[in-house]
Amino acid sequence: MRPHRVGAAGLALALVWAGASCAVIPTGGPPVSYEEQVQGDPLRKPYVRVVATEPRSEWTPQQVVSGFLNAMASLDDPGWKIARKYLTAEAARGWRPQVGVTVYDKGQIVKVPLPPDDAMETEVTLKGAVTGSIDGEGKYRARSRPGGESNLQSFPLIKTPQGWRITEVLNVLLLTEADIRRSYRPVKLYYLDHLQKGLVVDEVRIPVDPAQDFAESMVRRLLDGPTGTLKDAVSNALPAGTELRRVFTEDDKIIVDLNEAAANAISSGARGGAVDAMAAQIGWTLNQLTERWEVEVRVNGEPFYPDGSALRVGFDR
Amino acid sequence: MQIVRGVRRRARRAAGRLRRVWRRSLQLRVVTSTLVISVAVVAVLGVTLMQQFTKTVVEGRTNAALTEAISDRASIVGQLNQPPGEVSKPSTTGLGDPAPSAGDSSLDRAAIAMANRAGEASRYTVIIKNEAIPGEYRATNEIDPRSITADLQQKVRDGRLNDTQSRTGELYYFGKAQPEPGIAIGVKVENGYEIYHFFPLTEEENLLWSVRQTLVGVGVGLVVLLAAIASLVTRQVVTPVRLARQAAERLAAGQLEERLKVRGEDxxxxxxxxxxxxxxxxxxxxxxxxxxxxxxxxxxxxxxxxxxxxxxxxxxxxxxxxxxxxxxxxxxxxxxxxxxxxxxxxxxxxxxxxxxxRYDAGAATLDVDSVDMRDVVLRAVADSEALGEKQGARFALRLPSEPCMAEVDSRRVERILRNLLFNAIEHGEGKEIVVTVGADRDAVAVAVRDHGVGLRAGEENLVFDRFWRADPSRARTIGGTGLGLAISREDATLHGGWLQAWGVPGEGTQFRLSLPRVAGAELKGSPLSLVPPEIEMRRTWRAHITPVLSPATGERVLDVTREGGSA
Missing domain, CATH: 1.10.287.130 (Signal transduction histidine kinase, dimerisation/phosphotransfer (DHp) domain)
Incomplete structure (x- = not known):
C-alpha cells in the first residue's frame, strides 16, 4: 500500500503543479485585433450627492439653520427624516416639503451676535435672491425679473435639551442654484402633438434619486404624463396603466422593461401608429442620456410583440 | 415504545453488520483510509492555495486602490483650498457629466472632480465630509455612508494628518439590498475634512469564486481517482490472499489435496x-x-x-x-x-x-433395542452387588416411578454401568454409592456417585484415558484392567451420548451417562446435573454467606493425594 500512496501524493502534486503553471500569464503569442465596443454605461453617469447630517446639540442657531438647508438638499431619504430632526416635533409633523421648491441664489445667513447662554428662543434670517421655483410636477419657472437680495425667510428657533430647533418653516424646499444643478437634472419629456404627427418637448427637473437609475426616474416621469401647462395640447401614446419594471443595458442596448399594459398600444391607434409613437417617446426621452445606444422596449421581460419580434428604436451610430 | 425499541434493535443490527463488514474487508479499510488521507491532503492544499491566491489578488487590488486614493487626495486638497467662484470652465452639457460652475462651493467642485475621475464605469466612489461644519458632507453616486465602518472612522480620526487607512469590508449602495465586498480607504486632511474612497471588489470576488469552483472540482476528482486507484490495487493484492484463505480453510477441513495456483514470480x-x-x-x-x-x-x-x-x-x-x-x-x-x-x-x-x-479400527456396531433404563440399571447393580458386599459398599438407588424407555444397545450400556459401579466400589472407600436415573423428553441419564477421595482439578478428563491412574505407584486392588472407562466413553460416544466425570477431593466422584432417547438423535442436554445436587446447594449457600472464601480454591488447598483413578 505504501508505494501506492506515495505515488498518489506525487500525482496530486503533479496535477497541482500543472494547474499552477497554467495560471501564469503567457508572454508570447501573435497580436490580436480588438473590436471597439461602446465604452461605459450611459445609465450610470457619475454624480454628487449631499448627505444630510443630523443636528448636534452644541451647534449655534446659525449652524442649525445651515445644516437644515443642507439636509433639505439631500435626496438620500425620501421623507426628509433627517431634515425633520432640525425641527421641533410639532413643526416636523406639519411640514409638507413636497409642495414645491423655491430656488434662490447668493444665500447668506444674516450674521447676528450669538444669543446669550440663557436665551431660550432666537431668530435666524436667511438672505438671498429668489431665482425661480419648481412645482410639484417638476416644472421649473424662472423668476422673470430676478429680485434683489432680500430676507428670504426667518427661522424662529427655541432651545431644547437636544439643542436649538426650528419651530416654524414654510411648506417648501429652499434650495440654492448649486443644489439644483447638482440634484435636479433638466430632462426633456417627449409627448405627441394634437395631430399625432410630431413630438412636443415638456421640460421638467427630475431629482437624482440614488436608490434608482436616473433612466428609470426619467421613464417613470414620462409615464406620469405631461405637466399642467401642456396637458390639454399634447397626448401620451403610452397606454394608461403602463408601469416600468426596470431599465438596464444589454449588449449595447438600453432595455426598457414595461408591464403588460404597454402591449395595449398594439391594438389602439391606426396601423400600429400608437406603437411607433410610444417607441418614439421613450426613445427620444432616453436619447438625452446617450446618443449612440439603441433602445428596446420589452413587456414583462419578453419581446414586445407577441410573435417574438422586438420593438427597437434605433439611432444612427 | 415498541416501535422505538424495534427501530433501536434494527439500528443496532445494522451497526453490527457494518462493523462486521468493516472488520472483514481489507479492501474497504484501505480505500477508506486512502479516502480520508487524500481528502485531508487535498483540503489542506486547496485551502492553502486559495488563501495564497486571495491574498495576492486582494493585496494587488488594495495597492492599486491606495495609489489612486493618495493621488486623489492631493487633488481634493487643492480643490478645497481654492476659493469658490474662480472656475472659468462653463457648464456645457445638460445631462452629461456633472461640470463645476461658478456658484459651486469648493467642496462641491472637489466632489464633482472625483465623480468625473472615477468615470462612467464607476470604478470607485468617494465620500468627503467635515463634521465640524454643518452640511459639508458629499458623496458620489450611490455609495451609502453606512459603508464607513466605525472602526475605520475612529482610526482616521485618531490618525495623523494625511495618514491613509484602508480596510476590506462590506460596501453598501443605495438601490442594492445586499452589501458588496470592497476596500474602504480613509484619510484625514487639513481643516477637519475626511476623505473616504470605496473600491468594489466584485470582479475580484467573481474571479476568486471561479477559481474556487475549479479547485473544488479538481479536488473532488483527485480524491475519487485516488480511491479508485486504491481500490484497484488492493483488489490485486486481496484477491490472491482471499484464494489462499479459502484453500487454507479447505485444507483445515481435511481436503489435503488442496493446492493454490502459482502465477508469476512475485x-x-x-x-x-x-x-x-x-x-x-x-x-x-x-x-x-x-x-x-x-x-x-x-x-x-x-x-x-x-x-x-x-x-x-x-x-x-x-x-x-x-x-x-x-x-x-x-x-x-x-x-x-x-x-x-x-x-x-x-x-x-x-x-x-x-x-x-475394534473401536480403533472403527468396527464397533450398535445393536439398538428399545429398553427401560431402570431394568438395565437394576441388572448392572445386581451384577456388582457381590463385589460391593466384599468391599463393604452399599448401593442406594433413586429410580423414577415411570418407565424410562430409550433406544440403546443394552449390552453396551450395561457394560458402561458395570464399569462405573466397579469404579465406584473400588474408589468409594466402602461408603454409600448412589445411583440416580433421570429422564426428560429427549434424553435419559444415569449418575453414579461415590463418596471417596474424589478427583483433583483437571482429572475429570484424564480418568477416561487408557491405563491412566492418579498415583502410578499404587497397584490396582480389585483388578481393574485400566481400560474400563476408556471403553465406556467409546460406548457412550457410539450412542451419540456423553460420559462425564465430576470430582472434588474429599467429596467423592460422580459419573454421569447421558443418552438420547432416540438412536441417532443429537443430544442437547442432560436430565441430571453433573454436580450432585447437595454439593451444588451447599456451594451456593456457602458462597452466599461468605463470599470471600471461594469454595473451589478451598477445596484445592484441602487436596489430599487421591489414590487410584480409574477402573
Missing part, C-alpha cells in the same frame, strides 16, 4: 508456492502417522489374538493345578491360587484390548 506467487509445499508436507506427515497408527493398532489386535491361544492352554493347565491345590503344600497351593486370579485378570484385560482395538 511475492504472492512465492506465498502460494510455500503454501503448497506446506500442504504437501502436512499431507505426507499425516499419511505417515496414519500408517504408523494403523500398524500399531494392527499390532495390538494381532498380539491380543496371538496371546489368546497360548493363554487358553496355560489356563487349562492352571485350572488343573488350581483344582489339585489341596494336594500341594501350603506355598505351592498359594501360588496356584495367585496364578488363577492373575490369569483371570489377564484374560479380561485381553478381552478389553480386543474390544478397544
Amino acid at each position: 511475492d504472492l506467487a512465492r506465498l502460494a508456492t510455500s503454501f503448497n509445499e506446506m500442504a504437501a508436507n502436512l499431507a505426507l506427515k499425516i499419511h505417515q502417522l496414519e500408517e504408523l497408527s494403523q500398524v500399531q493398532r494392527q499390532f495390538v489386535s494381532d498380539v491380543s489374538h496371538e496371546l489368546r491361544t497360548p493363554l487358553t492352554t496355560v489356563r487349562m493347565a492352571a485350572d488343573l493345578l488350581y483344582e489339585a491345590r489341596a494336594d500341594f503344600d501350603a506355598a505351592a497351593s498359594r501360588s496356584a491360587e495367585l496364578m488363577q486370579a492373575q490369569l483371570e485378570r489377564f484374560e479380561s484385560m485381553l478381552t478389553d484390548l480386543l474390544e478397544i482395538s
